[in-house]
Amino acid sequence: MIVFDLRCAKDHVFEAWFPDSKTFDRQAKKKQVVCPICGDTRVEKALMAPNISTGRKKDAEKEQAQAAKVMRALSEIRRQVEDNCDYVGPQFAEEARKIHHGETEERGIYGEATKEESKELADEGIEVGVIPWVPRADN
Ligand SMILES: [Zn+2]
Secondary structure: OEEEEEEEOOOOEEEEEEOOHHHHHHHHHOOOOOOOOOOOOOEEEOOOOHHHHHHHHHHHHHHHHHHHHHHHHHHHHHHHHHHHOEEEEOOHHHHHHHHHOOOOOOOOEEEOOOHHHHHHHHHOOOOOOOOOOOOOOOO
């Protein structure tokens, strides 16, 4: 096993273990190496001088703690959405439109929409929020 300091395109630095260097190269190429902080798959080996690596690592730890906080907050949002809104799945855009035009009962809904659908809704003046969907904290 070998440990690498890796850096994603957003400059997050993290450590990851691989059976060997070739495995990292192969997985990185296939975008199987994922930044644990932002989920970016554009990951490369971080070339760091030892004297700055400690500070960097502390920053990464701080960012990870911060990321954990964000994840907790997001999972709380998810819990509230699930408790208070109707799940409409991929029909989200259609339902949001119906509610907007008073064609169906006004209520909170959630579901999946493509980027195009979200944009169309925004263009029509229909307010929708996009939240990163994270695993529930109580699972
Ligand atoms: Zn990242």
